[in-house]
Amino acid sequence: MSAAITTRPPTAPVPHAPAAGGTRRRSRTRTRLELALLLTPALVLFAGFVLIPIGVAAYYSLYSWNGFGPLSDFVGFQNYVDALSGEVFQGAIGHNLIIAVLSIVVQLPLSISLAMLLNRKIRGRTFLRMVVFAPYVLSEAVTAVIWLLMLQPGGFVDSILRGIGLGGLVQLWLADPSIVLYTLFLVITWKYIGFGVILLLAGLQGVPPELREAAALDGASAWQTTRHVVLPLLGPTIRIWVFLSVIGSLQLFDLVWIMTLGGPANASTTMATYLVDHGFKRYEFGFGSAVAVILFIICFLFALLYQRFALRRDTDGALTGVR
Template identity: 60%
Template sequence: MTSTITAGSAVSAGPAPSPSFPARRRGSSLGRKRIEIALFAGPALLVYVAFVLVPVVLAAVYSFYKWNGYGPIQDFIGLENYRRALSDPVFLSAIGHNLFVVVLSLVVQGPIAIGIALLLNRKLRGRTFFRVIIFIPYVLSEVIAGLSWKLLLQPDGPFDSFLRSIGLGSLKHLWLADSNIVLWTVFAILTWKYVGFAIILFLAGLQSVPAELEEAGRIDGASWWQIQRYITLPLLGPTIRIWAFLSIIGSLQLFDMVWVVTGGGPAGATTTMASYMVQYGFQRNQLGFGSAVAVILFIISLVFALLYQRFVLRRDLQGSLTRGVG
C-alpha cells in the first residue's frame, strides 16, 4: 500500500514520485527539506484542519450538550439530543424523504439518462449544440433553478396553463402545496436539473468504449440491443457507478432546492435532514440539537459511502478514496 520506490526506477514518466532527488539530498539538506515541506504543505493543512476537521469534531462535541450557541457550553445531556431527533416523527420522515430521493434518483434518473445517452451515442447533426443545451440546468444554481420552477408551478401559473393548452387541464394540481405530491414535484425539479449532467457524463463514458468492439459484435450479427446490453453497458459500468455515487451523496445532503422551493413544507412534507438541521440549529438556535442532527446525517452518508466503495466501486478504484499514496 505504501510502497517506497527505489532509486533509479523513474525511467519512464510513470506515476512514481521522483526517487533519486530526495535520496541524494538526504543528509546534505535535511533541515531545508523539512522547512520546504512545512512551508508548502503547512498553509493548506492549517486551513483544512481549522475549517474542516475542527468544525466536524466540534459538531460531535456540541451534539452532547444542550446549548443555544451563546455563553459557556456546560449543559451536558449525553445522548439526549440523539434520542430526541430519532424519536421525532418529523426527523424520521426527513430521513425517509432523503432516502426517497436517493432511490428515485437511481431508478428513474439513471435509466433515463443511460437510455438517452445510448440513443445519442452516434454521429448526429447538432450534437455539440445538444450537449450545450442539456448542460444548462446543471450549471444553474439549485437556488435559481428552484425559484424558477416555483414561479412556473404557482397555482394557475404558467405550468398549469400549459397543461390546459394541451388538453391535460385535469392533471392540474397544487404542485407545491399538496403534501401528497410535493415531494414528487421536488424530485421532478431535481430530475430536470440533474439528468442532463448524467447524460453528458454517460456520453463521455461512452467515448471510451472502443468502436472496434461494437463493430466486431455487429459483424458477428449481434443486434443493436445485444450490442448495448452485452458490450456497451458493461463497459459503461465504471461511469454508471461513479454517477450513482455522486447522486446518492448529493441526495442525502439535499438542502438548497428544498429550502427555496418549499422551505421543507407544507407541514414537513419535504423536510430533509439538512433542512431540519438548519431549521433547528440555526433558526431556532438549538446548536446542540442541530449538531446531533448533523452527526446523524454524517453517519448515514459515511455508511453509504463506505458500503458503496466497499461493494460497488471496489473494482473501479485503483487507489480508493481513503487509501494511502501507494
C-alpha cells in the same frame, strides 16, 4: 550505442544509477522535508475547516445550548435521542432516501438513454447537448425560484398542461402533501439530468469503436451490443454518478428550502432543512449540531461502504494505496 537506446521499449523504466548509502539517506530526509513542506498548508486548511469543525459540532451536540453564554447544560446523547425519536426527523430521513432511490431508478436509465442518443451522429447534436446541460448551469436557488413561480396553481405548468389537452394531470404541485416530494424530485431531475448525461457522454467516448464493430461482425444485435459491450464499459462512470447522486440526495437543501420550506405539514422536510429549521431558526444550536453529526455519519458511512464494495475496482491503485 545509439542502437541500444532506441531498442529499449518506450515503457521500460529508465535504470537507476546505483546510489551510495549516504546519498540515499540524505535523499530520504529530503523527501520527508518536501512532503512536510508541500502537505502542511493543505493539511492545516483541511484540519481547520473540516476536521476541527466536525469535532466542535460533535462537542456542541452533547449540550443543550441556544448559542448564547457558556456551554453549561450537558445532556449527553439526549439530543440524538430526541432527533432520532422525533416523527419529523424520521420523516426527513425517509424523504432523503426516497429521493436517493428515485434518483437511481429514474434518473440513471434516463441519463443513459439520453447520453446514447446524443452520442449518435444526429443533426443539431451540439445544440441538443447544450439544451440538456443548460439547467445544470443554473444555481439551485435560481432553479427553485423559477419552478416555484411556474408551479403555482394556474401558473405556467398548469397552463401548458391544459393547452396540450392534459388538463387532467394538473395537481396542486406544491400544496398537496402527498405530491410535493415528487414534484420536487421532478425539478431535481430537470436540473441534474444534464450532469449525468455529460458524465456518461464522456464515458461513452471511452468505448472503443472497434469493440462495437467486432460485436456487430459477430452478429450481435444493437441491444446485445449495448447490454454486453457498452454498459459494462460505462460501469466506472455509472458507479461514480450513483455515488455523487446519493450524496447529493442526502444533502438536499437549497431547492426544498426555497420551494416549500419543508412543507406543507413537513411533507417535504429533508435532513438538512430540518437541521436549519430546528437548529438555527429555533436557536437550538446543540440540537442542530446533533442533527448535523447524524447527517455526517450517514453520508460518511455510505461513502465508506460504497468505496469498499462498489468503487474499489475502479479506484484500485489510485486511492487504495500504491502497493
